[in-house]
Amino acid sequence: MESYMSGTSEADEICSAVTETAGRLGIAFSRDKVWPILSAYGDAFAHAMPLAFRMATGPQHAGDVDCRFITHPKDRNPYPLAVSKGLTPKTSHPVGTLLSEIEERFPIDGYGIDFGVVNGFTKVYAGFAPQDLQNASKLVEIPAMPRSLAGNFDFFVRHGLDDKVAFVAVDYLHRTVNVYFNDVPAACFESDGIRRMLRDLGLPGPSDRMLGIGGQAFGLYITLNWDSPAIERFCFGVTTTDLSSLPVSIEPQLEKFAHCVPYGGADRKFVYGVAAAPEGEYYKLETHYKWNPGTVAFI
DSSP states (O other): OOOSOSSOHHHHHHHHHHHHHHHHHTOOOOHHHHHHHHHHTGGGGGTOOOEEEEEEOSGGGTTOOEEEEEOSSTTSOSHHHHHHTTSSOOOSSTHHHHHHHHHHHSOOOEEEEEEETTTEEEEEEEEOOTTSOBOHHHHTTOTTSOHHHHHTHHHHHHTTOTTOEEEEEEETTTTEEEEEEOSOOGGGGSHHHHHHHHHHHTOOOOOHHHHHHHTTOOEEEEEEESSOSSOOEEEEEEEESOGGGSSSOOOHHHHHHHHHSOOOSSSOOEEEEEEEOTTOOEEEEEEEEEOOTTOOOOO
16 A cells, blocks of 8 residues: 655654654654654645644653654545554454454544654554444444453443444554543543442542542543453543643643643643553643644543
Protein backbone atom coordinates (compact mmCIF):
# COMPACT_ATOMS: atom_id res chain seq x y z
CA MET A 1 0.00 0.00 0.00
CA GLU A 2 1.25 3.47 -0.86
CA SER A 3 1.90 6.04 1.82
CA TYR A 4 -0.46 9.00 2.15
CA MET A 5 2.36 11.34 1.10
CA SER A 6 6.01 11.59 2.06
CA GLY A 7 8.18 14.54 2.99
CA THR A 8 5.40 17.13 3.41
CA SER A 9 6.16 20.47 5.05
CA GLU A 10 3.55 19.66 7.70
CA ALA A 11 5.38 16.45 8.61
CA ASP A 12 8.62 18.43 8.84
CA GLU A 13 6.89 20.90 11.16
CA ILE A 14 5.61 18.13 13.44
CA CYS A 15 9.03 16.47 13.46
CA SER A 16 10.55 19.75 14.62
CA ALA A 17 7.94 20.04 17.38
CA VAL A 18 8.62 16.45 18.49
CA THR A 19 12.38 17.10 18.50
CA GLU A 20 11.98 20.30 20.50
CA THR A 21 9.62 18.71 23.05
CA ALA A 22 11.83 15.65 23.56
CA GLY A 23 14.91 17.84 23.99
CA ARG A 24 13.26 20.03 26.61
CA LEU A 25 12.15 16.93 28.53
CA GLY A 26 15.52 15.19 28.30
CA ILE A 27 14.03 12.29 26.30
CA ALA A 28 16.28 10.61 23.76
CA PHE A 29 14.88 11.39 20.32
CA SER A 30 15.54 9.17 17.32
CA ARG A 31 14.59 10.57 13.94
CA ASP A 32 14.90 7.03 12.58
CA LYS A 33 12.06 6.02 14.91
CA VAL A 34 9.73 8.98 14.34
CA TRP A 35 10.29 10.13 10.76
CA PRO A 36 9.03 6.92 9.07
CA ILE A 37 5.69 7.41 10.85
CA LEU A 38 5.42 11.07 9.92
CA SER A 39 6.47 10.31 6.36
CA ALA A 40 3.99 7.44 5.93
CA TYR A 41 1.04 9.58 7.04
CA GLY A 42 2.36 12.91 5.77
CA ASP A 43 -0.87 13.93 4.04
CA ALA A 44 -2.76 13.65 7.32
CA PHE A 45 -1.03 16.69 8.77
CA ALA A 46 -2.55 19.07 6.25
CA HIS A 47 -5.99 18.17 7.62
CA ALA A 48 -5.45 16.57 11.03
CA MET A 49 -7.07 18.14 14.06
CA PRO A 50 -6.18 17.73 16.78
CA LEU A 51 -2.43 17.24 16.86
CA ALA A 52 -1.44 16.61 20.44
CA PHE A 53 1.31 15.42 22.77
CA ARG A 54 0.68 13.38 25.91
CA MET A 55 2.67 12.38 28.98
CA ALA A 56 1.67 10.18 31.92
CA THR A 57 2.99 9.65 35.45
CA GLY A 58 4.11 6.32 36.84
CA PRO A 59 7.20 4.18 36.17
CA GLN A 60 5.55 2.31 33.27
CA HIS A 61 5.32 5.60 31.33
CA ALA A 62 8.72 7.02 32.22
CA GLY A 63 11.12 8.13 29.51
CA ASP A 64 8.65 8.60 26.65
CA VAL A 65 6.13 11.11 25.34
CA ASP A 66 3.29 10.32 22.93
CA CYS A 67 2.13 12.18 19.84
CA ARG A 68 -1.36 11.66 18.43
CA PHE A 69 -3.25 12.83 15.38
CA ILE A 70 -6.36 12.21 13.31
CA THR A 71 -5.66 10.63 9.90
CA HIS A 72 -6.95 11.72 6.53
CA PRO A 73 -8.77 10.49 4.51
CA LYS A 74 -11.04 9.32 7.28
CA ASP A 75 -12.20 6.19 5.45
CA ARG A 76 -8.72 4.67 5.17
CA ASN A 77 -7.74 2.26 7.92
CA PRO A 78 -4.17 3.27 8.86
CA TYR A 79 -3.14 -0.10 10.31
CA PRO A 80 -2.39 -1.98 7.04
CA LEU A 81 -0.07 0.84 5.99
CA ALA A 82 1.71 0.64 9.35
CA VAL A 83 2.33 -3.07 8.79
CA SER A 84 3.43 -2.64 5.15
CA LYS A 85 5.86 0.12 6.13
CA GLY A 86 7.33 -1.90 8.99
CA LEU A 87 6.06 0.56 11.63
CA THR A 88 4.54 -2.34 13.57
CA PRO A 89 5.18 -6.07 13.06
CA LYS A 90 2.65 -8.31 11.38
CA THR A 91 1.12 -10.66 13.94
CA SER A 92 -1.20 -13.65 14.18
CA HIS A 93 -2.45 -12.37 17.56
CA PRO A 94 -6.11 -11.19 17.60
CA VAL A 95 -4.83 -7.62 18.05
CA GLY A 96 -3.87 -7.73 14.37
CA THR A 97 -7.40 -8.43 13.09
CA LEU A 98 -9.55 -6.55 15.60
CA LEU A 99 -9.58 -3.24 13.73
CA SER A 100 -10.58 -4.79 10.41
CA GLU A 101 -13.37 -6.72 12.13
CA ILE A 102 -14.66 -3.49 13.67
CA GLU A 103 -14.46 -1.83 10.26
CA GLU A 104 -16.53 -4.62 8.69
CA ARG A 105 -19.33 -4.30 11.24
CA PHE A 106 -19.52 -0.63 12.22
CA PRO A 107 -19.71 2.77 10.44
CA ILE A 108 -16.28 4.27 11.16
CA ASP A 109 -16.32 8.07 11.11
CA GLY A 110 -12.56 8.54 11.39
CA TYR A 111 -9.23 7.19 12.63
CA GLY A 112 -6.48 8.44 14.91
CA ILE A 113 -2.91 7.32 15.56
CA ASP A 114 -0.64 7.36 18.63
CA PHE A 115 3.12 6.99 18.51
CA GLY A 116 5.82 7.35 21.12
CA VAL A 117 8.99 9.36 20.62
CA VAL A 118 10.87 6.33 21.98
CA ASN A 119 8.46 3.41 21.42
CA GLY A 120 7.33 4.37 17.92
CA PHE A 121 3.95 3.36 16.44
CA THR A 122 1.62 2.16 19.18
CA LYS A 123 -2.11 2.66 18.70
CA VAL A 124 -4.96 3.25 16.24
CA TYR A 125 -8.30 4.80 17.19
CA ALA A 126 -11.52 4.04 15.31
CA GLY A 127 -14.21 6.62 16.03
CA PHE A 128 -17.96 6.72 15.48
CA ALA A 129 -20.00 9.79 14.61
CA PRO A 130 -21.16 11.73 17.72
CA GLN A 131 -24.78 11.28 16.64
CA ASP A 132 -24.25 7.54 16.05
CA LEU A 133 -22.70 6.14 19.20
CA GLN A 134 -22.48 2.35 19.15
CA ASN A 135 -23.53 -0.44 21.51
CA ALA A 136 -21.18 -2.50 23.63
CA SER A 137 -23.68 -5.34 23.15
CA LYS A 138 -22.65 -5.38 19.46
CA LEU A 139 -18.93 -5.00 20.13
CA VAL A 140 -18.91 -8.18 22.22
CA GLU A 141 -19.89 -10.15 19.10
CA ILE A 142 -16.60 -9.34 17.33
CA PRO A 143 -14.50 -12.55 17.25
CA ALA A 144 -11.16 -10.83 17.95
CA MET A 145 -12.47 -8.68 20.83
CA PRO A 146 -11.06 -9.59 24.27
CA ARG A 147 -13.58 -11.76 26.08
CA SER A 148 -13.35 -9.47 29.11
CA LEU A 149 -15.69 -7.05 27.30
CA ALA A 150 -18.46 -9.65 27.20
CA GLY A 151 -17.54 -10.85 30.68
CA ASN A 152 -18.18 -7.39 32.10
CA PHE A 153 -21.21 -6.54 29.97
CA ASP A 154 -23.51 -6.29 33.00
CA PHE A 155 -21.31 -3.45 34.25
CA PHE A 156 -22.02 -1.36 31.16
CA VAL A 157 -25.77 -1.98 31.35
CA ARG A 158 -25.90 -1.25 35.07
CA HIS A 159 -24.22 2.14 34.62
CA GLY A 160 -26.04 3.22 31.46
CA LEU A 161 -23.04 2.82 29.15
CA ASP A 162 -24.14 0.12 26.72
CA ASP A 163 -25.19 2.50 23.92
CA LYS A 164 -22.52 5.16 24.54
CA VAL A 165 -19.45 3.78 22.73
CA ALA A 166 -17.66 6.61 20.91
CA PHE A 167 -14.24 5.12 20.06
CA VAL A 168 -12.31 1.89 20.18
CA ALA A 169 -8.50 2.10 20.33
CA VAL A 170 -6.23 -0.85 19.57
CA ASP A 171 -2.79 -0.73 21.18
CA TYR A 172 -0.47 -2.93 19.13
CA LEU A 173 2.58 -2.44 21.32
CA HIS A 174 0.95 -3.45 24.60
CA ARG A 175 -1.79 -5.67 23.11
CA THR A 176 -4.62 -3.91 24.85
CA VAL A 177 -7.92 -2.34 23.78
CA ASN A 178 -9.52 0.88 25.00
CA VAL A 179 -13.28 1.39 24.75
CA TYR A 180 -14.33 5.05 25.08
CA PHE A 181 -17.78 6.20 26.22
CA ASN A 182 -19.29 9.65 25.56
CA ASP A 183 -22.60 11.21 26.62
CA VAL A 184 -22.09 9.34 29.88
CA PRO A 185 -24.88 9.55 32.49
CA ALA A 186 -24.11 12.27 35.04
CA ALA A 187 -24.35 9.75 37.89
CA CYS A 188 -21.15 8.08 36.64
CA PHE A 189 -19.16 11.20 37.57
CA GLU A 190 -20.72 11.83 40.96
CA SER A 191 -18.60 10.75 43.91
CA ASP A 192 -20.88 7.87 44.85
CA GLY A 193 -21.07 6.79 41.21
CA ILE A 194 -17.29 6.71 40.83
CA ARG A 195 -16.91 4.73 44.04
CA ARG A 196 -19.60 2.29 42.89
CA MET A 197 -18.04 1.78 39.46
CA LEU A 198 -14.55 1.14 40.83
CA ARG A 199 -15.97 -1.23 43.42
CA ASP A 200 -17.86 -3.12 40.69
CA LEU A 201 -14.62 -3.48 38.73
CA GLY A 202 -12.60 -4.64 41.75
CA LEU A 203 -10.31 -1.60 41.52
CA PRO A 204 -9.00 0.43 44.48
CA GLY A 205 -11.29 3.15 45.81
CA PRO A 206 -10.85 6.66 44.38
CA SER A 207 -8.70 9.36 45.93
CA ASP A 208 -10.10 12.82 46.67
CA ARG A 209 -8.19 14.02 43.58
CA MET A 210 -9.99 11.53 41.37
CA LEU A 211 -13.36 12.53 42.80
CA GLY A 212 -12.52 16.19 42.21
CA ILE A 213 -11.73 15.54 38.55
CA GLY A 214 -14.88 13.47 38.13
CA GLY A 215 -17.12 16.44 38.78
CA GLN A 216 -15.96 18.03 35.50
CA ALA A 217 -15.25 14.94 33.37
CA PHE A 218 -16.43 14.74 29.74
CA GLY A 219 -16.14 10.99 29.11
CA LEU A 220 -14.56 7.78 30.33
CA TYR A 221 -12.83 4.71 28.98
CA ILE A 222 -11.78 1.24 30.03
CA THR A 223 -8.75 -0.86 29.10
CA LEU A 224 -8.96 -4.56 28.27
CA ASN A 225 -6.48 -7.24 27.27
CA TRP A 226 -6.63 -10.81 25.98
CA ASP A 227 -4.98 -12.35 29.04
CA SER A 228 -7.36 -11.37 31.83
CA PRO A 229 -11.12 -11.53 32.43
CA ALA A 230 -10.94 -8.23 34.34
CA ILE A 231 -11.15 -4.64 33.16
CA GLU A 232 -7.54 -3.54 33.52
CA ARG A 233 -7.98 0.24 33.89
CA PHE A 234 -10.74 2.80 34.28
CA CYS A 235 -10.06 6.38 33.22
CA PHE A 236 -11.75 9.74 32.73
CA GLY A 237 -10.62 13.28 32.10
CA VAL A 238 -11.43 16.98 31.90
CA THR A 239 -10.68 19.54 29.19
CA THR A 240 -9.51 23.09 29.79
CA THR A 241 -7.70 25.96 28.11
CA ASP A 242 -6.28 27.02 31.50
CA LEU A 243 -4.58 24.48 33.76
CA SER A 244 -5.03 26.77 36.78
CA SER A 245 -8.80 26.37 36.43
CA LEU A 246 -8.68 22.63 37.14
CA PRO A 247 -10.29 21.48 40.41
CA VAL A 248 -6.96 19.92 41.48
CA SER A 249 -3.32 20.87 41.06
CA ILE A 250 -1.38 18.87 38.48
CA GLU A 251 1.80 16.91 39.12
CA PRO A 252 5.10 18.82 38.75
CA GLN A 253 6.34 16.58 35.93
CA LEU A 254 3.11 17.14 33.97
CA GLU A 255 3.24 20.87 34.59
CA LYS A 256 6.81 20.91 33.24
CA PHE A 257 5.62 18.91 30.25
CA ALA A 258 2.87 21.47 29.55
CA HIS A 259 5.51 24.21 29.31
CA CYS A 260 7.81 22.14 27.11
CA VAL A 261 5.42 21.50 24.24
CA PRO A 262 5.46 24.21 21.54
CA TYR A 263 2.14 25.46 20.27
CA GLY A 264 1.07 26.13 16.69
CA GLY A 265 -2.36 27.72 17.21
CA ALA A 266 -4.14 30.68 18.77
CA ASP A 267 -5.68 29.09 21.88
CA ARG A 268 -4.23 26.31 23.98
CA LYS A 269 -6.19 23.22 24.96
CA PHE A 270 -5.38 20.57 27.56
CA VAL A 271 -6.93 17.24 28.56
CA TYR A 272 -6.09 16.11 32.09
CA GLY A 273 -6.92 12.49 32.92
CA VAL A 274 -6.85 10.12 35.85
CA ALA A 275 -6.66 6.33 35.56
CA ALA A 276 -7.55 3.78 38.23
CA ALA A 277 -5.53 0.55 38.05
CA PRO A 278 -4.84 -2.36 40.45
CA GLU A 279 -1.47 -0.82 41.35
CA GLY A 280 -3.06 2.57 42.10
CA GLU A 281 -3.97 5.80 40.31
CA TYR A 282 -1.85 7.61 37.77
CA TYR A 283 -2.37 10.82 35.83
CA LYS A 284 -1.83 12.04 32.30
CA LEU A 285 -1.85 15.32 30.48
CA GLU A 286 -2.53 15.90 26.80
CA THR A 287 -1.52 19.26 25.40
CA HIS A 288 -2.63 20.16 21.89
CA TYR A 289 -0.15 21.44 19.36
CA LYS A 290 -3.03 22.37 17.05
CA TRP A 291 -6.77 22.04 17.51
CA ASN A 292 -10.11 23.36 16.32
CA PRO A 293 -13.07 24.01 18.66
CA GLY A 294 -15.40 21.02 18.56
CA THR A 295 -12.72 18.45 17.68
CA VAL A 296 -12.56 15.19 19.59
CA ALA A 297 -10.47 14.76 22.73
CA PHE A 298 -8.80 11.54 23.87
CA ILE A 299 -7.54 10.83 27.36
